[in-house]
Amino acid sequence: MKIPEQVKRLLVVNAVLVGTALAIRFYVIPKDLVSTEVHRSTTVERELAKPVKFAGSETCVVCHEDEGTTKGKSFHRSLSCEGCHGPASGHAADPGAIKPPAPRDRKFCPVCHAYDASRPTGFPQINPTAHNPLKACIECHNPHDPSPPETPRACSACHAQIERTKAVSSHALLDCTTCHVTPELHKTSPRTALPSKPQSREFCATCHGNDSKQKDPPKVDITTHGTPYLCWQCHYPHLPEGR
Amino acid sequence: MNKREFLKSMQGLILFFPAAGVLGALGVDVQAQEAAPAPPGTPDYNPQDHLYGMGIEIDKCIGCNRCVEACKAENDVPQDDFHYRTWVERYVIKKDGEVTVTNISRHSEAAREALPEDADVLRTFFVPKLCNQCVNPPCVQVCPVGATFSTEDGVVLVDANRCIGCSYCIQACPYGARYMNPKTHTADKCTFCYHRVRQGLLPACVEVCPTQARVFGDLRSKASRLVRFARMNKIHVLKPALNTEPKVYYAQLDGEVR
Amino acid sequence: MTPEATAHLSELLAQVTGFIYPNEIEIHWSILIVVYPYITGLVAGAFILASLENVFNVEEVRPTYRLALLTAFSFMMVAPLPLLLHLGHPERFYEILLAPNLTSAMAMFGFVYGWYLVGVLLLEVWFEYRRDLILLSRRAPVPMRWFYRAASLFSTDISAAALAFDQKAIRIITIVGIPSAFLLHGYVGFIFGSVKANPWWSSVLIPIVFLMSAIVSGIALVIFLYMILAALRKEQVDMKCLDTITSYLFYAVIVDFTLEALDFTHRLYESEESVRILGSLIRQKLFLSLIVLQILLGMLVPLGLLIVAKWQKLSEDGRKLLYFTAVILIQVGIFSTRWNIVIGGQLFSKSFRGLMEYKMAIMGLEGFLTALLLLVLPFVVLAVLIKLLPTKPLMDEAHTPA
Numbered sequence: 001m002k003i004p005e006q007v008k009r010l011l012v013v014n015a016v017l018v019g020t021a022l023a024i025r026f027y028v029i030p031k032d033l034v035s036t037e038v039h040r041s042t043t044v045e046r047e048l049a050k051p052v053k054f055a056g057s058e059t060c061v062v063c064h065e066d067e068g069t070t071k072g073k074s075f076h077r078s079l080s081c082e083g084c085h086g087p088a089s090g091h092a093a094d095p096g097a098i099k100p101p102a103p104r105d106r107k108f109c110p111v112c113h114a115y116d117a118s119r120p121t122g123f124p125q126i127n128p129t130a131h132n133p134l135k136a137c138i139e140c141h142n143p144h145d146p147s148p149p150e151t152p153r154a155c156s157a158c159h160a161q162i163e164r165t166k167a168v169s170s171h172a173l174l175d176c177t178t179c180h181v182t183p184e185l186h187k188t189s190p191r192t193a194l195p196s197k198p199q200s201r202e203f204c205a206t207c208h209g210n211d212s213k214q215k216d217p218p219k220v221d222i223t224t225h226g227t228p229y230l231c232w233q234c235h236y237p238h239l240p241e242g243r
Numbered sequence: 244m245n246k247r248e249f250l251k252s253m254q255g256l257i258l259f260f261p262a263a264g265v266l267g268a269l270g271v272d273v274q275a276q277e278a279a280p281a282p283p284g285t286p287d288y289n290p291q292d293h294l295y296g297m298g299i300e301i302d303k304c305i306g307c308n309r310c311v312e313a314c315k316a317e318n319d320v321p322q323d324d325f326h327y328r329t330w331v332e333r334y335v336i337k338k339d340g341e342v343t344v345t346n347i348s349r350h351s352e353a354a355r356e357a358l359p360e361d362a363d364v365l366r367t368f369f370v371p372k373l374c375n376q377c378v379n380p381p382c383v384q385v386c387p388v389g390a391t392f393s394t395e396d397g398v399v400l401v402d403a404n405r406c407i408g409c410s411y412c413i414q415a416c417p418y419g420a421r422y423m424n425p426k427t428h429t430a431d432k433c434t435f436c437y438h439r440v441r442q443g444l445l446p447a448c449v450e451v452c453p454t455q456a457r458v459f460g461d462l463r464s465k466a467s468r469l470v471r472f473a474r475m476n477k478i479h480v481l482k483p484a485l486n487t488e489p490k491v492y493y494a495q496l497d498g499e500v501r
Numbered sequence: 502m503t504p505e506a507t508a509h510l511s512e513l514l515a516q517v518t519g520f521i522y523p524n525e526i527e528i529h530w531s532i533l534i535v536v537y538p539y540i541t542g543l544v545a546g547a548f549i550l551a552s553l554e555n556v557f558n559v560e561e562v563r564p565t566y567r568l569a570l571l572t573a574f575s576f577m578m579v580a581p582l583p584l585l586l587h588l589g590h591p592e593r594f595y596e597i598l599l600a601p602n603l604t605s606a607m608a609m610f611g612f613v614y615g616w617y618l619v620g621v622l623l624l625e626v627w628f629e630y631r632r633d634l635i636l637l638s639r640r641a642p643v644p645m646r647w648f649y650r651a652a653s654l655f656s657t658d659i660s661a662a663a664l665a666f667d668q669k670a671i672r673i674i675t676i677v678g679i680p681s682a683f684l685l686h687g688y689v690g691f692i693f694g695s696v697k698a699n700p701w702w703s704s705v706l707i708p709i710v711f712l713m714s715a716i717v718s719g720i721a722l723v724i725f726l727y728m729i730l731a732a733l734r735k736e737q738v739d740m741k742c743l744d745t746i747t748s749y750l751f752y753a754v755i756v757d758f759t760l761e762a763l764d765f766t767h768r769l770y771e772s773e774e775s776v777r778i779l780g781s782l783i784r785q786k787l788f789l790s791l792i793v794l795q796i797l798l799g800m801l802v803p804l805g806l807l808i809v810a811k812w813q814k815l816s817e818d819g820r821k822l823l824y825f826t827a828v829i830l831i832q833v834g835i836f837s838t839r840w841n842i843v844i845g846g847q848l849f850s851k852s853f854r855g856l857m858e859y860k861m862a863i864m865g866l867e868g869f870l871t872a873l874l875l876l877v878l879p880f881v882v883l884a885v886l887i888k889l890l891p892t893k894p895l896m897d898e899a900h901t902p903a
Contacts, residue, residue, distance in 0.1 A: 004658070004662075004663055004666045005656060005657075005658045005663065006628075006631055006654075006656045006658065006663065006666070006667070007666075007670075009654040009655065009656050010624075010627070010654065013654055025599065029599065033599070034599050034600045036389055036600065039389070039390075039402055039404075039405055039600075040392055040394075040402070042402075042404075043392075043400055043401075043402040043403075043404075043405075044394060044400070044437075046403075046404075047400060047434060047437045047438055048437070048438050048441055049438070050318075050438040051438075052317075052438060052439055052442065052444065053316055053317045053447070054313060054316075054317055054439075054444075054447045054450050054451065056444050056445065056450060057450075076453075078453065078454070078455050079453045080450050080451045080452075080453075082313075082450065082451060083309050083313075083450075083451035083452075083453055086316075087313070087316050087317065087447075111307050111308070111309075112305055112307045112309075112453055114357050115357060116305075116306065116357035116358050117357075117358040117359060117360050117361065117364060117367050118306055118333050118334075118335070118358050118367040118368055118369055119305045119306065119369075120302050120303060120304075120305065120368070123305055123454070161359060161360045162360065165360060236362040239362060321502060323502065323507060323510075324510075324511075324514065324523065324526075325507075325510045325514070325523065325524070325526050325527060326523075326524060327523045327524060330522075330523050332520075342854075343520075344519075344520035344852070344854055345520065346520070346522075346523045348523065349523070372522075381696075381697065381698060383604075384604045384605065385604075385605050385606065385607065385695075385696075386602055386605055387596075387597050387601060387602055387605045387607035387608035387610070388593075388596040388597055388600060388601065388602060388608065389600060389601075389602035389605075390596075405593070405596060406589070406590065406593075407588050407589065407590045407591075407593045407594060407596055407597065408588045408589015408590045408593075409584075409587075409588055409589075409607065410529035410530060410589075411605070411607050411692075413524075413529055414529065414530065414696055414698070414699065414846075414847075415696050415697075415698055416698060416851075417697070417698035417851055418522070418851070419521075419522025419523070419524050419525050419850070419851055419852070420522075420524070421524065422524040422527070423527065423529060423589060425502035425506065426502075427589075428589030428590060429589055429590065485697055485698065501851075501852045501853060501854070
């Protein structure tokens with residue numbers, strides 16, 4: 001079969017175009033520019049060359065051995081030095097020239113230790129407005145060994161939020177210990193010895209039951225009122241009129 | 244079958260059956276215990292012998308944002324409210340089922356304010372988020388020029404010299420972990436602090452976490468803290484239905500977390 | 502980051518409702534990425550209309566054949582521009598051609614586009630116009646004569662046998678071209694439909710919906726251009742042709758509407774995890790562009806207009822008026838479709854807990870003016886093409902060109 005004239009022309013033009021494109025792709029352009037392996041290994045190299053800014057606690061204790069030992073035995077043993085003092089690679093490289101900051105005001109410690117309902121139960125939390133106001137934290141607590149200098153006297157030292165809620169409720173005049181039996185050990189080692197919580201409807205009935213000897217509290221017939229639910233399923237004991 | 248061949252065959256398993264990735268990695272440990280692979284920071288380091296992951300224990304996170312600030316400092320992440328390699332979310336679940344989530348890593352006072360006690364709250368907790376360094380990363384799949392890729396030791400990196408800035412990877416990431424770097428105009432994300440990890444250091448977020456809510460380690464090393472974490476906890480990953488096979492494992496993850 | 506950019510993002514942050522992942526505040530695919538599938542859709546649609554005449558021998562649509570072909574070609578020339586302009590590094594675009602990542606749908610762009618532009622459109626245009634180029638190279642004055650000679654690749658054979666071969670070649674190219682047109686726009690749909698992270702996009706129906714809406718918009722555009730051109734040239738509109746094409750348009754809109762309704766119903770019925778946030782997305786962010794512009798004004802009203810025009814036995818002028826109104830509304834509707842998919846898909850958080858806000862810039866590379874320019878540009882290219890290449894086959898030697 002005879003190839004038509006127009007097809008020949010098209011073929012020539014296309015051959016030239018495709019040929020040029022392929023030649024450029026495979027001969028003119030250097031292999032490095034299109035090689036995936038080369039690109040990836042140079043990326044890894046570039047990544048590895050990035051400066052390290054947090055030197056790591058192991059570096060810190062090489063010089064600051066005493067602080068490391070103190071901290072290692074304290075509640076703060078799992079804390080990294082640079083968590084409070086900031087990135088310190090520069091200081092590690094040239095200790096004389098660059099000094100890492102040491103936070104000393106009352107703003108810093110509450111970042112972790114202010115009461116926050118979302119924080120896990122048992123994590124030591126204080127109410128910054130109620131807990132020894134105007135005193136810097138480091139006046140009483142050594143950050144490298146932050147055990148409290150003295151046993152807290154009132155529950156509100158740690159449970160200030162509950163204290164404040166209770167203070168505006170009709171339970172304001174009750175002591176915490178009216179309902180909670182608190183072992184002495186709880187004040188020094190809060191998580192090892194937990195206070196008790198009321199277990200039954202009868203406990204509330206000692207004040208609020210019809211046959212209670214107390215004069216002031218409102219009375220209900222606990223055999224019919226809200227059975228079979230427990231009292232605190234409807235009344236939050238620290239703010240009982242809430243619902 | 245020698246060790247290298249065995250590792251190679253495991254590699255194949257990981258490629259084709261990613262679900263077996265972690266288990267496969269654990270299997271390798273049992274086989275390879277006679278000669279521990281060279282640790283990071285040594286000249287003999289072979290990326291194929293390692294696979295990095297992170298464990299996050301929700302019940303330990305106190306929402307202090309040390310990790311977020313350390314990450315921004317270590318990796319030159321813009322100090323604004325629109326670009327994060329890692330961030331912390333607060334979940335508040337009310338008794339009526341209403342769920343409120345906030346990003347407490349924002350710089351505003353309101354975002355960082357403590358949550359007061361509220362009788363209506365059923366449960367509330369913090370969840371740190373970061374790139375999940377997926378075994379099947381959708382971002383790597385869609386990158387038109389292959390600028391983002393998984394290293395052999397399991398970290399997803401971006402080649403800033405090759406990225407064309409098309410944002411397809413950002414669209415494809417189910418976790419919102421990627422952003423467009425305003426300086427380089429290329430995609431950017433958490434690297435597990437690859438530059439630190441390869442020197443034997445911990446990622447900056449793990450280094451500064453005061454409660455050890457974050458655990459970093461090598462899934463292929465029997466002695467790693469991460470493997471211990473995975474053994475001691477019931478773990479869960481984010482959006483498992485998408486089959487991305489994240490290597491960030493959560494303990495005590497709540498069903499409301501997405 | 503520039504202070505303006507910070508201010509812009511802070512403003513958007515204030516408008517977020519619910520919770521979004523912090524990096525989601527920036528909308529990365531802007532108005533330009535709305536323009537891109539809109540333009541490619543027009544290409545695919547116009548080409549499929551052109552193919553009707555060749556493959557299915559629909560003689561009635563012959564008057565619009567060349568116009569449809571040139572429309573497809575001119576829009577194709579502009580199609581990659583919006584993509585290119587939105588890149589963070591447009592100067593690295595060659596990477597997509599040099600070292601494409603084979604698992605990426607987007608990496609196929611260069612090849613699908615190149616194949617369609619050169620392998621299908623250019624080739625078909627060349628065979629269709631070869632005879633006219635040769636004739637023009639004999640008639641045109643000097644500078645243009647050289648252009649036509651080069652464009653015809655110095656071909657001279659206009660014997661009956663050679664022309665018959667041209668027709669055969671066009672037929673073969675069209676047969677290859679139809680699946681290629683499907684590929685071109687189906688692929689654009691796949692870019693969105695395959696993003697599993699985004700429930701608004703992730704759907705097998707998306708590529709097909711893209712394809713059908715492409716056919717709708719392409720046919721409507723050719724009708725629009727045909728009517729405008731006839732008015733400009735003060736020529737009679739071929740009503741038989743117009744009636745036939747609008748019938749095709751009518752059926753295409755029906756299929757498109759059915760598919761979109763199916764997609765919508767399916768999502769609503771399956772009612773997966775994402776259904777709530779998508780519901781709020783439609784109610785709070787897309788009501789105007791989806792319910793009013795896309796469905797009501799862009800589909801139901803034009804369908805009604807076409808029905809009235811067909812079955813009410815209207816006069817020619819009455820039909821023309823309704824057709825013209827319908828095709829303009831359809832363009833608005835299809836543009837809204839692209840907007841709702843591209844922008845809509847970025848207005849809700851992948852945490853399914855919040856909605857973002859998109860504020861279109863007016864100026865700037867990714868702004869409204871650029872988008873407008875990109876939408877006008879293909880018409881400019883088309884005007885030039887029509888000047889160079891006649892939309893009606895030239896008369897024989899004896900006559901002089903119009």
